[in-house]
Amino acid sequence: MVGAHRTDDPAWPGDVLARIEERRQEYVDLLIDYVSRPSVSASGEGVADVAHYIRDRMEAFGLDTRLIPTAGAPMVFGQRTGAGGPTLLLYGHYDVQPADPADGWTSDPFTPVIRDGRVYARGAADNKGQHLAQLLAVEAFLSCHGQLPCDVKVLLEGEEEIGSPRMPEFVAEHGDLLAADLVVVSDGPVDPSGRPMISLGVRGALGFELRATGANTELHSGHWGGVAPDPVWDLVQLLATMKDARGHVTIDGFYDEVQPLTAAEREALERLEIDVPAIKRDLGFDELAEPRERGVAERRVAWPTLTINGLHAGYDGPGLKSVLPREAVAKCDIRLVEAQRADDVFAKVSAHVKRHAPHVTVTRRGSMEPSRTPIDFPYLEPVRRAIVAAQGQEPVLWPGIGGSLPLYVFTKTLGVPTVQVPCGNADQSQHGPDENLTLDWFMAGIRTTAVLLAELGRHTDARPGPESS
Amino acid sequence: MVGAHRTDDPAWPGDVLARIEERRQEYVDLLIDYVSRPSVSASGEGVADVAHYIRDRMEAFGLDTRLIPTAGAPMVFGQRTGAGGPTLLLYGHYDVQPADPADGWTSDPFTPVIRDGRVYARGAADNKGQHLAQLLAVEAFLSCHGQLPCDVKVLLEGEEEIGSPRMPEFVAEHGDLLAADLVVVSDGPVDPSGRPMISLGVRGALGFELRATGANTELHSGHWGGVAPDPVWDLVQLLATMKDARGHVTIDGFYDEVQPLTAAEREALERLEIDVPAIKRDLGFDELAEPRERGVAERRVAWPTLTINGLHAGYDGPGLKSVLPREAVAKCDIRLVEAQRADDVFAKVSAHVKRHAPHVTVTRRGSMEPSRTPIDFPYLEPVRRAIVAAQGQEPVLWPGIGGSLPLYVFTKTLGVPTVQVPCGNADQSQHGPDENLTLDWFMAGIRTTAVLLAELGRHTDARPGPESS
Incomplete structure (x- = not known):
C-alpha cells in the first residue's frame, strides 16, 4: 500500500487545506473543550481523565490508538501506518503547568475564553493547542483522502511539566513501536519576531x-x-x-x-534578528541579566x-x-x-x-538531558518548505532554544533527528498567567502539519522509503 | 490621703494574697475570656473591640480609666491615685501577633484551651495574661482594702506587635499624665532556667x-x-x-x-546560669549560631x-x-x-x-530605640523583695534582654527607671504556634504585683514620697 496522492503537483494538498478552513469553528470548539479539562501533572489533577479524553479523540480522528500505562501518567500512542515512506513521529504532552486564578489570571485558567482572537487557558499553547493542531491535520487528511501520504506515529506523554520522568525508560523499551525517520515537536513559542521557526535543539x-x-x-x-x-x-x-x-x-x-557551538551553528545564531529593545519594552525591564554583552540567542542555546x-x-x-x-x-x-x-x-x-x-x-x-540535532540533518528542507507553504514566510532557524523537552530520548536513545516547529505566538505567556494561543497560530499549526505530511510523501518519491529499502 | 496599711508587718499583704488564692478560678476565667478575643495589630482584627473590653475591665477593677484615641489603636489608660508615695506605672499591650491554625497550632489560637495547667492561646503570655495579672493585683488590693498602698497608673497600648508606632509621640505629649517614679513591665518569658527574673533593658x-x-x-x-x-x-x-x-x-x-557593657553589667552577665545543652535539646539544634564562642546572654544584651x-x-x-x-x-x-x-x-x-x-x-x-536602666537605679531592692516574697525564689538579674519593647519612651523620654519583671514561663512559645501561659505563672504574676504595691508603700515610709518633698 502506498500513501495518498504521491504527486509533484505544487497545489497538493490544496483540498486538505480547504477542508481545514471549512472546519475552523469545529476545530476551535475542540480546542476549547480540550483546554477546559485540567491535567496538572504537579498535583495529578485530571491527568488520567485527559489521557483517556485525548486518546478517544485520536481514535475518532482515524488513528489506531493505545493507552500505555507507566508508573506515572499513561502514554497515549497512536499511529496510521501502511502508507510507506518516511515515518513521522509527532511528540507532545497532554499535561499542563499548575495554574490558579489567584496567580494573576484575568479569567479562570480552566474556563477558556476567546478574547481578541486568542484562546486564554492553561495549556492553550503549552502544549494542548499545538499538538491538537497536528492531530487535526491528520484528521483533515484522512477525511479528504482516507489515507495519509506517509506513515505517522503520535506519542503524547502526561508528565512533561514535571520533567518527563517516564520518557527515558519508556522510549528505551519501545524502540520498535516508536521507530521513525523524523520527530517533529510543536511546542513553545515561535521566534520572538513573530516569524515561524525551526529549532534543532533544547536545553x-x-x-x-x-x-x-x-x-x-x-x-x-x-x-x-x-x-x-x-x-x-x-x-x-x-x-x-x-x-x-x-x-x-x-x-x-x-x-x-x-560543548562549544559549531561554526554553522554560530552562523545560524548570527542570522537571528532579536529585537532586544522590544523584549525590554514588552517585559518591562531596562537591562538584560548579566553578563550584559552576551547575545540573547547565544544565552539560550549555548549557556x-x-x-x-x-x-x-x-x-x-x-x-x-x-x-x-x-x-x-x-x-x-x-x-x-x-x-x-x-x-x-x-x-x-x-x-x-x-x-x-x-x-x-x-x-x-x-x-x-539536552538534545541537539546536527544542522545538516536530512529532513530540514521538507520541514522548511511545509512552513513556507502553510504560513507564507521563511522560518527562522535556531540551532536550539532555551526551554527543555525530553528530545534527547529521540536524538540520543533512538538516534532519530528531531526538529521543533512551534506553532504558538511568541507572547503566549507559557507557564505564566493568561497563557494564550492565537487562533491564527492554531490554524497555521494545522496547515503546517498537513503540508509536511505531503512534503514527506514527496520526499519518499525522491528517496527510497523504508518499505523498498 | 495615704495608702492602705503602710506597715512594716512582714505578713503584709497576707490578706490580699489569700484573696487572690480564693479567686483563682474567677481570675482564670477572666484570662480565658480576654485571650479568646483576637486583637491582631498586623491586620487590625479585633483591636478596637479589645481596647474597649479591657478598659471596661479596668474600670470594674477600680481604676479611673480613659480610652485615648491615637492615629492608630487607642491607648487604654487607668489610674488610682491619692495614696501618695512613689507612683508605679504599669505598661503592657493588648494587641497580639498574627496567628493561624495552619501555622502549626494544636488548638485554635483564639479558642483558649487549658491543657496540663497551661492556657494555650495567642496572647496568653504576650502580653494579655501578664498585664491582666498586674491588673488583678490591683483588683485584689482594692477589694480587700478599698485603697492601694501607693499610686498606680496603667498604660496599655494596641500596637506593640507592629513596633509601637504611636508610643513615642503619645508619651512625649502626655508627660504629666504618665509621670511616675518607676515603670514595671511584665512581658516576655522568665529566665530560661525557669527562675524569676528582673531585666533592666531591652534591645x-x-x-x-x-x-x-x-x-x-x-x-x-x-x-x-x-x-x-x-x-x-x-x-x-x-x-x-x-x-x-x-x-x-x-x-x-x-x-x-x-556601647560596651559596664563592669557591673558584665558581672551580672557572668552570674547568669544559662543551660545551653538544655536549650539545644529543647529547641532541637546542635550548635548555636556563629560566632560559637560568644555567650548566650552577651548575644542578647550586648550585640x-x-x-x-x-x-x-x-x-x-x-x-x-x-x-x-x-x-x-x-x-x-x-x-x-x-x-x-x-x-x-x-x-x-x-x-x-x-x-x-x-x-x-x-x-x-x-x-x-533600645533602652537600658542603670544597674544602680533606686527601686531594684523593693522589686527584688516582691519577687522573693511572692515567688519564693531570688530573681536572676539581667542587664537587658534580647527582645524589644518601647521602654525607651520611659527611660529616655520621661527619664523614669524602667524594670521588666516577666511572669510568664520560659517555654511560652511567644510569637510562635501553641503560645501558652502556665496558670502557676499567671497566679505568681498577680501575687508579685500585689506584694510590689505593698513594698512600694513601705519604701515611701522609709523615703520621702513625692507628696512630702
Whole structure:
C-alpha cells in the first residue's frame, strides 16, 4: 500500500487545506473543550481523565490508538501506518503547568475564553493547542483522502511539566513501536519576531531543592536571632556561593562539559534578528541579566543557567512578624547544554552544598538531558518548505532554544533527528498567567502539519522509503 | 490621703494574697475570656473591640480609666491615685501577633484551651495574661482594702506587635499624665532556667523590607532564565553582602555606636546560669549560631542582630514549576543595642542597598530605640523583695534582654527607671504556634504585683514620697 496522492503537483494538498478552513469553528470548539479539562501533572489533577479524553479523540480522528500505562501518567500512542515512506513521529504532552486564578489570571485558567482572537487557558499553547493542531491535520487528511501520504506515529506523554520522568525508560523499551525517520515537536513559542521557526535543539533541565532547617519551631527573633541557628541566612549564604553578580555559576566544574557551538551553528545564531529593545519594552525591564554583552540567542542555546524558581522562609502576611523561621527552602532549576549530563551536574551541586553548607539538604527533583540535532540533518528542507507553504514566510532557524523537552530520548536513545516547529505566538505567556494561543497560530499549526505530511510523501518519491529499502 | 496599711508587718499583704488564692478560678476565667478575643495589630482584627473590653475591665477593677484615641489603636489608660508615695506605672499591650491554625497550632489560637495547667492561646503570655495579672493585683488590693498602698497608673497600648508606632509621640505629649517614679513591665518569658527574673533593658528594633523586581510578569525559566533580570538572585546576592557566615553584620558602620557593657553589667552577665545543652535539646539544634564562642546572654544584651523574618519569591506549591519569579521580598528586623539609633542604622542600611543593589527598594517598617536602666537605679531592692516574697525564689538579674519593647519612651523620654519583671514561663512559645501561659505563672504574676504595691508603700515610709518633698 502506498500513501495518498504521491504527486509533484505544487497545489497538493490544496483540498486538505480547504477542508481545514471549512472546519475552523469545529476545530476551535475542540480546542476549547480540550483546554477546559485540567491535567496538572504537579498535583495529578485530571491527568488520567485527559489521557483517556485525548486518546478517544485520536481514535475518532482515524488513528489506531493505545493507552500505555507507566508508573506515572499513561502514554497515549497512536499511529496510521501502511502508507510507506518516511515515518513521522509527532511528540507532545497532554499535561499542563499548575495554574490558579489567584496567580494573576484575568479569567479562570480552566474556563477558556476567546478574547481578541486568542484562546486564554492553561495549556492553550503549552502544549494542548499545538499538538491538537497536528492531530487535526491528520484528521483533515484522512477525511479528504482516507489515507495519509506517509506513515505517522503520535506519542503524547502526561508528565512533561514535571520533567518527563517516564520518557527515558519508556522510549528505551519501545524502540520498535516508536521507530521513525523524523520527530517533529510543536511546542513553545515561535521566534520572538513573530516569524515561524525551526529549532534543532533544547536545553536539558535539572531540578533540585535546597532545604535549611534551624530549631524545631519558629522562634522570636528578639530572643533567638543571633542565638539559635538561622536557616534563612544559611540558605542565603549558600546560594550566594553558587552564582555571582556577573551571572557566572560558581559551582566547581559547572561549565567543564559545555560543548562549544559549531561554526554553522554560530552562523545560524548570527542570522537571528532579536529585537532586544522590544523584549525590554514588552517585559518591562531596562537591562538584560548579566553578563550584559552576551547575545540573547547565544544565552539560550549555548549557556547553562541556574534559576531559583521559588524561595520561601518565614512570614509572608501583611505587616511585620518578628520571627526567626524554622526552615528555608529554595526550589531551583539548572538548564543544561550539550554535552552536560544531569547526573554529573547534580553530583557537582551536591558536592558544592556539602562543602559550603553540610547541614543543608539537597534533593533532586527530576531532570532531562539536552538534545541537539546536527544542522545538516536530512529532513530540514521538507520541514522548511511545509512552513513556507502553510504560513507564507521563511522560518527562522535556531540551532536550539532555551526551554527543555525530553528530545534527547529521540536524538540520543533512538538516534532519530528531531526538529521543533512551534506553532504558538511568541507572547503566549507559557507557564505564566493568561497563557494564550492565537487562533491564527492554531490554524497555521494545522496547515503546517498537513503540508509536511505531503512534503514527506514527496520526499519518499525522491528517496527510497523504508518499505523498498 | 495615704495608702492602705503602710506597715512594716512582714505578713503584709497576707490578706490580699489569700484573696487572690480564693479567686483563682474567677481570675482564670477572666484570662480565658480576654485571650479568646483576637486583637491582631498586623491586620487590625479585633483591636478596637479589645481596647474597649479591657478598659471596661479596668474600670470594674477600680481604676479611673480613659480610652485615648491615637492615629492608630487607642491607648487604654487607668489610674488610682491619692495614696501618695512613689507612683508605679504599669505598661503592657493588648494587641497580639498574627496567628493561624495552619501555622502549626494544636488548638485554635483564639479558642483558649487549658491543657496540663497551661492556657494555650495567642496572647496568653504576650502580653494579655501578664498585664491582666498586674491588673488583678490591683483588683485584689482594692477589694480587700478599698485603697492601694501607693499610686498606680496603667498604660496599655494596641500596637506593640507592629513596633509601637504611636508610643513615642503619645508619651512625649502626655508627660504629666504618665509621670511616675518607676515603670514595671511584665512581658516576655522568665529566665530560661525557669527562675524569676528582673531585666533592666531591652534591645531596640528596626524593621525593613527589601523588594527586588524583574520583568512585569512571571516568566518561563527555560526561555528567560539568564536572559531577563532575576530578582531572586539580585536579592540573594544583596543579602549575602549584609551578613557573613561568621554571623557578623557587614553593613558599613553597623557596629559603630554600640556601647560596651559596664563592669557591673558584665558581672551580672557572668552570674547568669544559662543551660545551653538544655536549650539545644529543647529547641532541637546542635550548635548555636556563629560566632560559637560568644555567650548566650552577651548575644542578647550586648550585640545587635539582623534577622530575615520572611523571604519569599516565586513558586511555593507542590512539585516543580519552572518559572523565573517577577519579584522577591525579604522582611527583616534588626535588634539594636545601646547606643545605636534606629534612624542612623536605617540610613546605613539604605546606603548599603544603594551601593550594592540600587534597583532593590528598601522600605522602613517601624522601629523602636533600645533602652537600658542603670544597674544602680533606686527601686531594684523593693522589686527584688516582691519577687522573693511572692515567688519564693531570688530573681536572676539581667542587664537587658534580647527582645524589644518601647521602654525607651520611659527611660529616655520621661527619664523614669524602667524594670521588666516577666511572669510568664520560659517555654511560652511567644510569637510562635501553641503560645501558652502556665496558670502557676499567671497566679505568681498577680501575687508579685500585689506584694510590689505593698513594698512600694513601705519604701515611701522609709523615703520621702513625692507628696512630702
